[in-house]
Amino acid sequence: MGHGLTFDVAHLLGGGLVLVSFLMITQHRLYALLNAFALQAVLLALSVAWQASVQHAPHLYITALIALVFKAIIVPVGLHRIIQRLGIHREIETVIGSGTTMLAGMGLVALSMTVMLKVTPTADPLAREDLAFALSVVLLGLLMMVTRRNAVSQVVGFMSLENGLVFAGTGARGMPLVVEISVAFSVLIAFFVIGVFLFRIRERFDTVDIEALDRFRGERR
Amino acid sequence: MNVVAFLLLCIAAFLGVAVLAVVTSHRRASTRIVYGATLLLSGMAAVAAFSALTGYAAAAKLVLPLGLPWIGAHFRIDALAAFFLTVVNLGGAAASLYAIGYGAHEEEPHRVLPFFPAFLAGMNLVVLADDAYSFLLAWEFMSLTSWALVMAHHHAPENRRAGYVYLVMASLGSLALLLAFGLLAGPDGGYAFETIRGSTRPPLTAAIILILVLVGAGSKAGLVPLHAWLPLAHPAAPSHVSALMSGVMTKVAVYAFIRIVFDLAGVLPWWSGMLLLAFGGVSAVLGVLQALVQDDTKRLLAYSTIENIGIIFIGLGLALAFRTNGMNAAAALAMTAALLHVFNHSLFKSLLFFGAGAVLTATGERSMDRLGGLIHRMPVTSFLFLIGCMAISALPPLNGFVSEWLTFQAILLSPDMVQWALKIIVPAIGGLLALAAALAGATFVKAFGITFLGRPRSDQAATAMEVDRFSLSAMALLGALCLAAGLLPGFIIDALAPVTQQFVGGAIPSQATLPWLSIEPSAVSGSSYNGLLVFLFITMSALMAVWAIHRFASRALRRAPPWDCGFPDPSPITQYSGSSFAQPIRRVFLAGTFATGETVSMPAPGDMRPARFTLTLSDPVWERLYEPVAGVVSFAALHLNKLQFLTIRSYLSLVFLALVSLLLVLAIWS
Known part of the structure; x- marks a missing residue:
């Protein structure tokens, strides 16, 4: 029964991550998007903490804490303020309609399931499912970066992609703590850098729509 | 000490000399010091390699903790490596000796001195390497140092172009070798040669490896159609470097080919021998045809290298074909012929490049049509160059004849093969080889005759001075070796027996025991050759002819009417020129299909302008x-x-x- 519970909870949390990813790719309003992202980060923290207790790996608690503090609190709050100060909270933009995006996302999840279950036939079933979920989250994050025009939503897509990576990393046993900490810090630094850039772009072009950058480079769409 | 360790020390010393040369190259004396050091080191390495070849007992090897951490750097010397190391270091020693004198004329010695020892180190390292990583590293090092030497006189735009073309071709070759080693190592990444030898692979993979190696090693050796860089790069480099690149570096490429195809690749499809034969035959004929029409001596020699590489590859192709058919004795004969030609070509091609360099030093001219009559001004160089010409034209009793004769002996054994395609193609290749040999004769009659005979066609040729003692002694050394290898081929053939035993599972019966220095390579055909007898006969008959002429013909003073033999104009420009000598063959073989064009513009009657004859030459491969x-x-x-x-x-x-x-x-x- 113990093993069954382990499996079920991990499965539930992993599935939750993918579900929130779907929420994010169809979320057109920026604040709602940020809330969904924070929810995903909380789920990630929970899932990592569960892995810590299951694997008896106390250092994973630190990873969970990092995920909770940075991704569920600092980054969403920071982005929230940026949106406020830029005054873009009403902006809505997607390149592709939400139905199409949804279908594409489902296709990607199916693809990652197929690939992962096919290439890891001998692995631990829990790790297999986890990897499949993680790959889905990564692909959905990429999909979001591709389908959005607003720089803030692209940043959120990138962060969500990184959530998937952390999830994959904690599912695998014996990943060293230093790797996770450095990944967390790199995300934080990327957040700062991107935040600064957002303001610079805004100052120069009066918009954070990346199409403006393309126009500035003299390109046709 | 182990031979491998000693040779590695020599290589380290070469690199040390290269570093020393960087520091001291602005000094006047450093030319002699650097070349003296490389002479000493190459000499020692040649002796060590030769002793490893003759006293061959077991393969010596050494693993250094360098290179890729999970492989290390493997070095090994077996009979094949020992033979090629002898060739490399003998050539290196001769080039160093020559350069002690020749290098004094170098205007920018700091562009040559550091790279020359490094180039020698690279070539030695390629032959010693026993894992793919060290091999490719050494191969690239050899390419890059030789490229730097090609670019030594980079002020001339054609030299920069030559360097560019060489670099592109070298990269292509390295890419092909890299892919070949990737296939050889397989998915497990066993890059040590020993692991590669132990593994098996499907025939299709082996065939792809063969083609990749043919591109990789063939582009370095100068197989048609990958030869385009040779005629550009060899004239661009200083002459002692040209000698090394043409005489020795192309042999390192042949080594790489033999090592991979005969040793590492395992079982090959039956048509692989045919592929080699076709490329070899085409290279031999096209190389020599292009050589014949050239005007620049060094370019002529570069094209002639392509021809000789073709002959070597014909030998290797025959060996492969015989091996596939299980005819081990015939395969040993063909492989011995190829290896002997490797040795011989390294001798006489170096000698000829040294001669071209001597003429260049004395006159500053590379174009044959501005030379002539040098036999009076430079008698020793002329004599030694003549020996080189005779050797490369395969005239007995010199060494070129022996290896080409052995190749023909191997061709004559071909009807015993099973495959009809081989039965038909091999005699055709023999025809091509015969054609190439005849054209090579014409080529070197032209090279010697136009340069050294007749009357000088320019003031520089008329006032040329004989070159220094070091250059002459290097040429004399090689000339003597050409004669010795022609008179005593049995000893070299016996020394090559372990190599053929290792790769084709057979060897030519021992020759040293035969009386009067004869060689009888094949018990089947029973034909034999005695260089000593031919030499004695030629010497005796020549001496008797000279005596008879002096005794009977020119003793009495004769008076004759002052008829001018149809030669009324005393201007030297009325002599036969190089292009007029080559004209008949050029018209027969190279007109139309090949890109040689002759245009004659005749003035109309009454017009005062001179008639003009323009000859345009280009390589059709371009x-x-x-x-x-x-x-x-x-x-x-x-x-x-x-x-x-x-x-x-x-x-x-x-x-x-x-x-x-x-x-x-x-x-x-x-």
Whole structure:
């Protein structure tokens, strides 16, 4: 029964991550998007903490804490303020309609399931499912970066992609703590850098729509 | 001490000399010091390698903790490596001795001195390497140092072009070798040669490896159609470097070919021998035809190298074909012929390049049509150059004859092979070889006759001075070795027996025991050759002819009417020139299909301007092969250039699509 519970909870949390990813790719309003992202980060923290207790790996608690503090609190709050100060909270933009995006996302999840279950036939079933979920989250994050025009939503897509990576990393046993900490810090630094850039772009072009950058480079769409 | 360790020390010392040369190359004396050091080191390495060849007991090896951490750097010397190390270091020693004198005329010694020892080190390292990583590293090092030497006189635009073409071809060759080693090592990454030897692979993989090696080693050796860099790069480099590149570096490429194809690749399909024969035959004939029409001596010699590489590859192709048929004795004969020709060609091609360099030093001219009559001004150089010409034209009793004769002996054994395709193609290749040999004779009659005989065609040729003692002694050494190898081929053939035993499982019966220095390579055909007898006969008959002429012909004073033999104009320009000598063969073989054009513009009657004859030469490979390839590459580059100017989202989408399609591939085919 113990093993069954382990499996079920991990499965539930992993599935939750993918579900929130779907929420994010169809979320057109920026604040709602940020809330969904924070929810995903909380789920990630929970899932990592569960892995810590299951694997008896106390250092994973630190990873969970990092995920909770940075991704569920600092980054969403920071982005929230940026949106406020830029005054873009009403902006809505997607390149592709939400139905199409949804279908594409489902296709990607199916693809990652197929690939992962096919290439890891001998692995631990829990790790297999986890990897499949993680790959889905990564692909959905990429999909979001591709389908959005607003720089803030692209940043959120990138962060969500990184959530998937952390999830994959904690599912695998014996990943060293230093790797996770450095990944967390790199995300934080990327957040700062991107935040600064957002303001610079805004100052120069009066918009954070990346199409403006393309126009500035003299390109046709 | 182990032979391998000693040779590695020599290589380290070469590199040390190279570093020393960087520091001291502005000094006047450093030329002699550097070349003296390389002479000493090459001499010692040659002796060590030769002793390893003759006293061959077991393969000596050494692993150093360098290179890739999980492999290390493996070095090994077996009979094949010992033979090629002897060739490399003998050539290196001769070039060093020559350069002690020749290098004094170098205007920018700091562009040559550091790279020369490094080049020698690179060539030694290629032959010693026993894992793919060390091999490729040494191979690239050899290419780069020789490229630096080609670029030594980089002020001339044609030399820069030669360097560029050489670099492109060298990269292509390295790429092919890299892929070949990747296939040889297999998915487990066993890069040590010992691991490669132990593993088996399907015939299709072996065939792909053969083709890749043919491109990789063939482009370095100068097989047609990958030869385009040789005629550009060899004239560009200083003459002692040309001698090394032409006489020795192409042999290192032959070594790489033998090592991979005969040793590492395992069982090959039956047509691989035929492939080699075809490339060898085409290289031999096209190389010598192009050589015949050249005006620049060094370019002529470079094309002649292509011909000789063709002859070597014919020998190797025969060996492979015989081996596939299980005819081990015949395979040993063919392989011995190829290896002997490797040795011989390294001797006489170096000698000829030294001679061309001596003429260049004395006159400053490379064009034969501005030379002539040098036999009076430079008698020793002329004599030694003549020996080289006779050897490369395969005239007995010199060494070139022996190896080509052995190749023909191997060709005559071909009807015993099973495959009809081989039965038919091998005699045709024999025909090509005979044609190439005859044309080589014509080529070197031209090279010697136009340069050294007749009357001087320019003031520089008229006032030339004999070159220094070091250059002459290097040429004399090689000339003596050519004669010795022609008179005593049995000893070299016996020394090569372990090599053929190792790779084709057979050997030519021992020759040293035969009386009067005869050689009888094959018990089947029973034909034999005695260089000593031919030498004695030629010497005796020549002496008797000289005596008879002096005794009977020119003793009495004769008076004759002052008829001028149809030679009324005393201007030297009325003599036979190089292009007029080559004209009949050029018209027969090279007109029309090949890109040689003659235009004669005759003035109309009454017009005062002189008539003009213009000859344009070009290598057909350039128009037929290289220019279309270059066109495709620049077309693709032009259109792929648009990828540089996409929007950020398009780049992201490209990455995304690439990832998804790779995952799809994995999902479908894994």
